[in-house]
Amino acid sequence: MTWTAWRLSRSAAVATVGLVSVSFAYLVWSGQRLRDYFASTGLRDCLAGGHIRQDCSDVAYNFFELTRTMTGGQPVVGFLSLMPGLFGAFIGAPLVARELETGTLRLAWTQSVTRGRWLRTRSLVAGLIVVVGVALMTAGLTYWRWPLDQVDGRVEVNAYDVQGVIPVAYAILAFSLGLAFGAITRRVVPAIAATLGVFFLLRTALETAVRPKLIGPVTLSFTGNPPADLDEKLKGAWLLEERIPRPGTGLPTVYVFQPADRFWPLQLLEAGILLVLSAAVISLAFYWTRRRTH
Amino acid sequence: MSAALAATGLGRSFGATWALRFCSLQISPGTVTALVGPNGAGKSTLLQLAVGLLRPSEGSITVFGFAPGSSEEALAQVGYLAQDHPLYRGLSVADHLHMGRDMNPMWDQAFARTHIESLGIPLGQRAGSLSGGQQAQLALTLALATRPALLVLDEPVASLDPLARRDFMTTVLTDSADRGTTVILSSHVVSELERVCDHLVVLTAGQVQVDGEIDALLARHRHLVGPPEAARPRVRHVLSEIVTAREVTLVVELDGPVVDPRWTSTAITLEELTLAYLRDPDAGTRSGSLRPVGGTR
Numbered sequence: 190m191t192w193t194a195w196r197l198s199r200s201a202a203v204a205t206v207g208l209v210s211v212s213f214a215y216l217v218w219s220g221q222r223l224r225d226y227f228a229s230t231g232l233r234d235c236l237a238g239g240h241i242r243q244d245c246s247d248v249a250y251n252f253f254e255l256t257r258t259m260t261g262g263q264p265v266v267g268f269l270s271l272m273p274g275l276f277g278a279f280i281g282a283p284l285v286a287r288e289l290e291t292g293t294l295r296l297a298w299t300q301s302v303t304r305g306r307w308l309r310t311r312s313l314v315a316g317l318i319v320v321v322g323v324a325l326m327t328a329g330l331t332y333w334r335w336p337l338d339q340v341d342g343r344v345e346v347n348a349y350d351v352q353g354v355i356p357v358a359y360a361i362l363a364f365s366l367g368l369a370f371g372a373i374t375r376r377v378v379p380a381i382a383a384t385l386g387v388f389f390l391l392r393t394a395l396e397t398a399v400r401p402k403l404i405g406p407v408t409l410s411f412t413g414n415p416p417a418d419l420d421e422k423l424k425g426a427w428l429l430e431e432r433i434p435r436p437g438t439g440l441p442t443v444y445v446f447q448p449a450d451r452f453w454p455l456q457l458l459e460a461g462i463l464l465v466l467s468a469a470v471i472s473l474a475f476y477w478t479r480r481r482t483h
Numbered sequence: 484m485s486a487a488l489a490a491t492g493l494g495r496s497f498g499a500t501w502a503l504r505f506c507s508l509q510i511s512p513g514t515v516t517a518l519v520g521p522n523g524a525g526k527s528t529l530l531q532l533a534v535g536l537l538r539p540s541e542g543s544i545t546v547f548g549f550a551p552g553s554s555e556e557a558l559a560q561v562g563y564l565a566q567d568h569p570l571y572r573g574l575s576v577a578d579h580l581h582m583g584r585d586m587n588p589m590w591d592q593a594f595a596r597t598h599i600e601s602l603g604i605p606l607g608q609r610a611g612s613l614s615g616g617q618q619a620q621l622a623l624t625l626a627l628a629t630r631p632a633l634l635v636l637d638e639p640v641a642s643l644d645p646l647a648r649r650d651f652m653t654t655v656l657t658d659s660a661d662r663g664t665t666v667i668l669s670s671h672v673v674s675e676l677e678r679v680c681d682h683l684v685v686l687t688a689g690q691v692q693v694d695g696e697i698d699a700l701l702a703r704h705r706h707l708v709g710p711p712e713a714a715r716p717r718v719r720h721v722l723s724e725i726v727t728a729r730e731v732t733l734v735v736e737l738d739g740p741v742v743d744p745r746w747t748s749t750a751i752t753l754e755e756l757t758l759a760y761l762r763d764p765d766a767g768t769r770s771g772s773l774r775p776v777g778g779t780r
Contacts, residue, residue: 192585196578197571292569296622299534299563300586301555301629 190302194314201280201315205322209329212269216329219261226255227336241424242340249340266333270351272326273360274388276319281367282380284315285478289375308368308478312471316364323360327352342425342449346396349427353456358463363388365467369474391466395459401429403458404451409444425449485548487512487633487665488533492542494689495528502528503689506542510667510682512632515659517676517697518669519757520686526669527566529686530637533667534563546633559589562631566638568622572611576604576621580628587629595628598654616647623651627658634658636668640675652679677753685760693760697753704756707733709746716741722759734759 227233230252235245242249256262285308288294298304330351338348349355366388371380406429409422427447434440447455488510495503503525510516520526531537532544535552544550549557570579576599584590599606602624604617613621619639626634636655640648656679659666670676676683683700685693693700707716711731715721718735725732734751741748751759 190586193582196574196582200573291572292565292567293571295536295563295565296569296571296625297586298536298552299558299561299565300583301559301588302586303552303555303558306555 190306190310191314194310197311198280198315198318202318205276205280205318209322209325212272212326213329215261215265216269216333219259219265220329220333220335222259223256223333223336226252227339230255232340233336236339241420243420252336252340266330266351269326269330270347270356273323273356274363274385274392276323277360277363277365278367278381278384278388280315280319281312281364282371282384283377284311284368284371285474286371286375286377286380289371290377304479305475308475312364312368312474316361319360319364320357323357327356330356338425342427343452344425344427344447344449344455346427349452349455350396353452354460355456355463358460358467359388359392362391362463362467362470365470365474369470369477372474372477395462399462400455400459401427401447403455404447406445406447409446410441412439412441415442419444422448485545486510487514488544488546488667490529490532490542490544493529493532493539493544494541495525495532495537496540501540501689503532503686504541506686506689506691508684508691508694510665512547512665513659513663514682515656515666515680516668516682516684517673517680518667518684518686519671519673519676520669520692521761522671524686525689526686527637528689530563530635530667530669533633534561534635536563555588559587559629560632562626562629562634564619564622564626564634564636564639566641568619568639570610570618570622573609575607575609576613577606579610579621579625580606583625583628589630591628591630595624598624598627602650616643616650619643619647619651620654623654627654630662632665634664634666636666638669638671640670641672648675655679673754673757683753683757685757687761693757700756701751701753704734704736704751704759705741706749706751706755707731707735707741707746708749709743713743713745716743716746722763 230248232245232248232252235248236242285294288297297307334348334351341348343349343352363384367380367384370383370387371377374380374383407422409419423444423446426449428444429447430443430445432443434442486509488508490506490508493503493506493508494501506525506529518526518529528537532539533546533551535550535558538552546557547560549560551557551561571582574582580592580595580599583595584592596606599621602617602620604613604621610618610621619642623636623639626636634655639655640651643651652675655666655668658664668680677697681697683693683695683697684691704722707718708730709716711726711728713731716735717738718733718741719738720736722734722736724734734755
């Protein structure tokens with residue numbers, strides 16, 4: 190069954206290799222220039238001296254001005270950050286739906302392989318392609334973002350979303366949704382549409398409503414002069430709320446944030462949630478496929 | 484030995500409509516059975532139940548004692564060729580054979596290769612670019628090479644030209660004769676079945692109307708022609724009756740010999756017999772016993 194599963198996923202694998210290669214070529218070329226700017230503007234040395242962005246604002250300004258002249262840059266990377274969802278949907282949704290559409294399931298399901306084993310093998314092979322593709326893409330993006338992460342840290346949304354284990358976990362969720370919607374709608378195009386719709390809804394909900402509260406955020410409040418270690422604490426943090434009162438009102442200044450060192454705990458917790466969700470959706474896909482008649 | 488296929492009170496509904504209901508049927512190992520009926524009679528439903536693509540809504544069906552599709556062992560009993568003989572269009576002929584080997588423990592690669600080569604189908608060609616006849620032959624080869632005990636063919640020749648039709652049926656019959664494979668094939672073209680099949684099942688409106696050995700059915704059913712004034716012979720029942728001023732023509736199922744010499748009895752073809760039953764859905768014969776199938780609804 191493994192050979193068959195691989196053979197039927199071969200074109201998806203070829204497309205993945207192509208897409209990853211092109212992205213890699215771009216990210217390495219562009220990432221190299223980003224590093225050059227980072228060094229040539231002096232921002233790297235400034236930050237290496239234990240300073241934060243505010244201390245290096247002049248060179249930081251020069252650096253960000255230069256990044257704006259880059260070919261591609263943030264928009265391309267922004268597009269690449271959608272890859273987990275797209276990969277999952279475009280590989281997951283057709284897996285069952287296309288075979289239902291073309292009728293080949295009647296061939297596949299009357300061989301000496303049960304539906305459960307068929308779906309298990311097919312989804313493992315296709316899922317592996319998604320995981321490897323997105324993991325490689327993540328490695329490329331991580332390489333590209335390195336200078337930016339030195340400036341702003343990795344917990345803030347733009348950085349956090351494309352690094353660590355989150356992209357792969359989101360890809361697995363999109364893939365599972367694709368599998369389930371493919372089995373339920375039995376048509377490739379509606380399945381992809383439903384998958385993308387539900388996926389980006391879930392992703393937005395998790396990002397805005399769940400992620401900031403996954404670990405209770407740190408609240409820092411003071412009246413008058415800021416404490417000496419304020420900059421240190423806020424360095425690379427994900428600022429959720431900032432209340433700075435008008436001078437003379439006597440009200441406290443409040444910062445609510447996720448500190449920079451929570452990158453991995455947050456990533457692992459969110460990935461855990463995503464995998465549990467995926468497991469539930471995959472169970473639905475298996476239940477539907479086994480029970481389902483066509 | 485258990486029946487190749489046994490159905491008891493089998494029914495399958497889609498939403499509120501029953502595609503098949505109260506279907507009871509036994510098919511003996513080694514037989515070649517024609518499943519005949521008008522479009523929408525439930526033939527495909529019955530066959531899909533037999534191969535495990537569908538689950539019964541009520542009643543039960545077994546194939547060599549297994550619930551169809553319930554395990555790899557059960558699946559290995561059955562070779563199935565769906566109506567439109569689906570293939571992976573982008574995969575080559577050789578890929579399909581590789582796939583068959585990959586998914587079937589009993590796969591006979593030597594047979595598959597030899598057979599494909601003897602048909603002159605190029606192994607490297609994409610399935611999507613084969614002719615209709617070649618596609619049907621490839622799909623049939625895939626089903627035969629799994630070495631099934633029961634071969635289920637859903638309208639196998641409907642889309643084929645007469646030559647491809649003959650080649651296809653020759654392959655099926657050779658396999659059945661060589662290996663004792665039980666074959667069930669559905670068709671709404673009755674004319675060619677007489678040569679091919681030894682059993683006939685007529686399905687109308689989701690129920691079994693006729694079920695029997697073809698030779699026995701043909702021996703029992705006759706054309707009777709006689710003068711209008713002659714007393715109607717005692718028969719089990721009259722399937723059709725054409726009365727003109729000069730003579731009466733009947734299609735009947737006999738109960739015994741016709742004694743009145745004024746009636747001339749002639750043989751009936753399978754096609755005539757089938758059509759007579761299809762025109763008269765309330766008539767039914769089940770292995771010799773009269774059973775008004777319509778009355779069980």
